[in-house]
Amino acid sequence: xxxxxxxxxxxxxxxxxxxxxxxxxxxxxxxxxxxxxxxxxxxxxxxxxxxxxxxxxxxxxxxxxxxxxxxxxxxxxxxxxxxxxxxxxxxxxxxxxxxxxxxxxxxxxxxxxxxxxxxxxxxxxxxxxxxxxxxxxxxxxxxxxxxxxxxxxxxxxxxxxxxxxxxxxxxxxxxxxxxxxxxxxxxxxxxxxxxxxxxxxxxxxxxxxxxxxxxxxxxxxxxxxxxxxxxxxxxxxxxxxxxxxxxxxxxx
Amino acid sequence: xxxxxxxxxxxxxxxxxxxxxxxxxxxxxxxxxxxxxxxxxxxxxxxxxxxxxxxxxxxxxxxxxxxxxxxxxxxxxxxxxxxxxxxxxxxxxxxxxxxxxxxxxxxxxxxxxxxxxxxxxxxxxxxxxxxxxxxxxxxxxxxxxxxxxxxxxxxxxxxxxxxxxxxxxxxxxxxxxxxxxxxxxxxxxxxxxxxxxxxxxxxxxxxxxxxxxxxxxxxxxxxxxxxxxxxxxxxxxxxxxxxxxxxxxxxxxxxxxxxxxxxxxxxxxxxxxxxxxxxxxxxxxxxxxxxx
Numbered sequence: 001x002x003x004x005x006x007x008x009x010x011x012x013x014x015x016x017x018x019x020x021x022x023x024x025x026x027x028x029x030x031x032x033x034x035x036x037x038x039x040x041x042x043x044x045x046x047x048x049x050x051x052x053x054x055x056x057x058x059x060x061x062x063x064x065x066x067x068x069x070x071x072x073x074x075x076x077x078x079x080x081x082x083x084x085x086x087x088x089x090x091x092x093x094x095x096x097x098x099x100x101x102x103x104x105x106x107x108x109x110x111x112x113x114x115x116x117x118x119x120x121x122x123x124x125x126x127x128x129x130x131x132x133x134x135x136x137x138x139x140x141x142x143x144x145x146x147x148x149x150x151x152x153x154x155x156x157x158x159x160x161x162x163x164x165x166x167x168x169x170x171x172x173x174x175x176x177x178x179x180x181x182x183x184x185x186x187x188x189x190x191x192x193x194x195x196x197x198x199x200x201x202x203x204x205x206x207x208x209x210x211x212x213x214x215x216x217x218x219x220x221x222x223x224x225x226x227x228x229x230x231x232x233x234x235x236x237x238x239x240x241x242x243x244x245x246x247x248x249x250x251x252x
Numbered sequence: 253x254x255x256x257x258x259x260x261x262x263x264x265x266x267x268x269x270x271x272x273x274x275x276x277x278x279x280x281x282x283x284x285x286x287x288x289x290x291x292x293x294x295x296x297x298x299x300x301x302x303x304x305x306x307x308x309x310x311x312x313x314x315x316x317x318x319x320x321x322x323x324x325x326x327x328x329x330x331x332x333x334x335x336x337x338x339x340x341x342x343x344x345x346x347x348x349x350x351x352x353x354x355x356x357x358x359x360x361x362x363x364x365x366x367x368x369x370x371x372x373x374x375x376x377x378x379x380x381x382x383x384x385x386x387x388x389x390x391x392x393x394x395x396x397x398x399x400x401x402x403x404x405x406x407x408x409x410x411x412x413x414x415x416x417x418x419x420x421x422x423x424x425x426x427x428x429x430x431x432x433x434x435x436x437x438x439x440x441x442x443x444x445x446x447x448x449x450x451x452x453x454x455x456x457x458x459x460x461x462x463x464x465x466x467x468x469x470x471x472x473x474x475x476x477x478x479x480x481x482x483x484x485x486x487x488x489x490x491x492x493x494x495x496x497x498x499x500x501x502x503x504x505x506x507x508x509x510x511x512x513x514x515x516x517x518x519x520x521x522x523x524x525x526x527x528x529x530x531x532x533x534x535x536x537x538x539x540x541x542x543x544x
Binding site for chain 1: 350351423425426427428429430431432433434435436439443444447448
């Protein structure tokens with residue numbers, strides 16, 4: 001029996017008067033990759049960000065319904081948002097390394113967590129860079145500014161940064177959309193590798209990418225979760241006509 | 253016909269540009285010319301090392317140090333007060349205050365820089381000094397402390413507003429990255445936002461220093477007119493700018509050595525502000541490249 005690790009129940013989200021998510025019911029199981037697809041503005045990024053409450057940063061956001069991560073209701077008043085976010089890694093659309101050294105970028109999460117032991121930090125930085133398949137390229141230049149890396153390397157650095165705090169879930173918001181094809185395929189290989197130990201949700205506009213890397217695919221349209229199923233089923237035999245029209249490129 | 257008109261307009265614009273450059277150049281030229289004549293009579297070494305400045309007395313001394321110390325002392329007090337307060341305001345407005353509050357408060361803060369400095373000087377002399385005297389008994393009526401405090405109020409918006417601009421320019425996605433890692437607001441501000449904006453913040457501070465060093469009315473009114481090499485903020489001092497005012501208003505004969513002391517003092521002041529402006533220009537250029 002696979003464990004459900006992310007779950008949204010009757011979840012609604014409003015930006016002021018605008019309802020961005022309508023009655024979402026969604027589940028993701030441990031060590032799977034789920035792709036969120038759908039036209040721009042359909043709410044897929046919003047749902048992704050609702051899992052670690054990044055929407056809190058926007059003024060005027062309100063939610064109803066429930067979101068459970070590892071069995072904990074994340075919108076409960078007793079939940080410490082910072083602790084929640086430490087358990088969930090996040091990778092953004094545009095690589096956003098801090099204007100610090102490569103080493104310090106990866107060490108950031110450990111430092112804000114109050115870890116001072118140099119050996120522990122060093123060990124985790126190295127292992128995270130290895131997991132993110134960046135170690136061989138940067139091992140001699142850990143003190144160099146992260147901004148000097150290429151876009152693809154920066155994105156893998158951001159993944160390493162997210163891995164350093166040992167989350168169980170990784171949220172990726174179009175992580176390869178700003179990258180060239182070679183860097184993109186490196187990221188995809190990496191996601192495939194990470195799946196063994198992490199639960200991954202990835203927002204993507206690239207249908208082939210969704211098909212290549214995900215186990216499950218969820219299709220969103222106008223704030224609704226239209227259908228969520230096995231990726232193969234969604235791409236070959238979707239039950240909803242809008243899903244079929246979207247993935248075959250008839251709209252979107 | 254149309255082409256002729258375009259031509260005339262272009263020439264007009266060009267000549268106004270040239271006019272500004274020529275004005276600047278001639279000001280520097282006159283400063284240099286008079287200062288060189290001054291240094292023909294007073295050795296540069298004495299100017300830089302003599303600890304007395306008494307050009308209007310019988311026993312003449314031409315050491316710039318007392319004036320320089322007055323200028324640096326008042327500026328130092330002003331910066332020491334304005335920097336922490338200005339930076340706190342900037343951080344608060346940018347990271348904590350809601351948008352509406354920020355929108356209202358920023359122009360009000362900037363108004364502080366629009367108050368004529370003579371008003372500030374008067375304020376320092378008749379309000380701040382008496383107030384301070386009530387709990388610092390030995391304080392003189394003219395002193396660098398109240399001048400410095402009031403100057404801090406005047407330069408506060410330079411630091412708070414320009415630093416806030418610098419913080420505002422830090423890309424949103426850097427903050428998101430930090431919050432996404434589980435950082436608190438405080439950690440994000442001090443570990444990510446401020447370091448990312450540091451060159452812009454430094455530029456704002458340099459501009460404020462430059463403004464403080466050149467500030468004239470406040471110090472001329474409230475700090476006194478006694479050139480004195482001291483670090484004591486409670487006694488009268490004279491700044492370079494205040495000396496220039498004093499002599500320009502007096503009846504010193506033109507083309508005398510006394511008259512030329514203005515230009516020697518002026519060129520010292522100019523050297524300082526010129527240097528600071530260049531440093532800030534250089535930093536700003538470097539800063540702009542970072543997020544291009």
